[in-house]
Amino acid sequence: MKLISLPKEIMQGSKIRAIGVAEKNHNISKIVPVADVKQTRRVFQLRNTLDICHTIIIFSVYSLCLFAPFTFNWGVLCGTSSLCRYWTLRLYRNSSTSGGSDMCGNHNNVKDLEMQAYYRFLRRTQYVHPNAFVALLYALGGFPYIIWGMAVRLFLVFHGTFLVNLVCHVWGRQVWKTGDLSRNNGYIALITFGEGWHNNHHAFQSSARYGLEWWQIDMTWYIEKLLECIGLATDLKVPSDLQKQKMLL
Numbered sequence: 001m002k003l004i005s006l007p008k009e010i011m012q013g014s015k016i017r018a019i020g021v022a023e024k025n026h027n028i029s030k031i032v033p034v035a036d037v038k039q040t041r042r043v044f045q046l047r048n049t050l051d052i053c054h055t056i057i058i059f060s061v062y063s064l065c066l067f068a069p070f071t072f073n074w075g076v077l078c079g080t081s082s083l084c085r086y087w088t089l090r091l092y093r094n095s096s097t098s099g100g101s102d103m104c105g106n107h108n109n110v111k112d113l114e115m116q117a118y119y120r121f122l123r124r125t126q127y128v129h130p131n132a133f134v135a136l137l138y139a140l141g142g143f144p145y146i147i148w149g150m151a152v153r154l155f156l157v158f159h160g161t162f163l164v165n166l167v168c169h170v171w172g173r174q175v176w177k178t179g180d181l182s183r184n185n186g187y188i189a190l191i192t193f194g195e196g197w198h199n200n201h202h203a204f205q206s207s208a209r210y211g212l213e214w215w216q217i218d219m220t221w222y223i224e225k226l227l228e229c230i231g232l233a234t235d236l237k238v239p240s241d242l243q244k245q246k247m248l249l
């Protein structure tokens with residue numbers, strides 16, 4: 001028996017280790033049962049400036065959401081949701097595929113992205129985008145647009161991500177030999193635009209497609225294919241048959 005570290009996304013805020021039977025190449029031949037996971041919660045702490053900034057942002061988002069019932073109307077909902085659709089989907093999937101440094105290496109592992117001026121520009125100006133978006137929302141619809149286009153949207157994105165990282169490590173089906181607790185959960189996939197095919201994602205982290213079977217609904221993948229059809233996306237990565245073969249349980 002050997003102790004195996006879980007992915008960073010589960011480790012954050014807690015110390016978790018799962019016991020599994022490991023082969024030499026770290027592939028686990030046995031699914032790790034949730035009951036075997038020992039967990040010790042770490043007390044909430046602010047360790048650096050970034051932690052303080054994140055706390056302020058999250059507190060602000062939740063506080064602004066209190067205004068949501070008083071600023072709601074269908075015009076605001078339709079206006080902000082159409083504006084936010086592309087914004088949310090792309091940032092969400094891009095960030096979730098970056099993975100933990102323990103599994104994928106650090107930022108140096110994205111040389112292909114760093115070679116493209118477009119991504120270098122995005123990184124250099126990453127703090128400008130949300131502020132510019134807030135200004136645009138305010139110009140288009142005032143305070144209600146900021147509440148629904150920024151605060152409520154971020155609230156849903158946060159909780160969608162938390163839902164995937166919690167539920168899809170407890171309930172669902174494992175089909176790939178990932179050696180962790182990740183699972184595919186169709187219910188979560190339906191409400192998170194395909195992110196619920198989480199065992200697929202853990203198995204093939206560079207894949208743009210999470211719903212690998214035709215019946216695994218993955219709205220983000222359909223939009224990516226649409227973008228490819230009209231020439232706005234190229235070189236969409238999906239796992240090869242050989243890669244799938246190696247990961248089968």
Ligand SMILES: [Zn+2]
Pocket residue numbers: 007009165169182198202
């Ligand atoms: Zn996960």
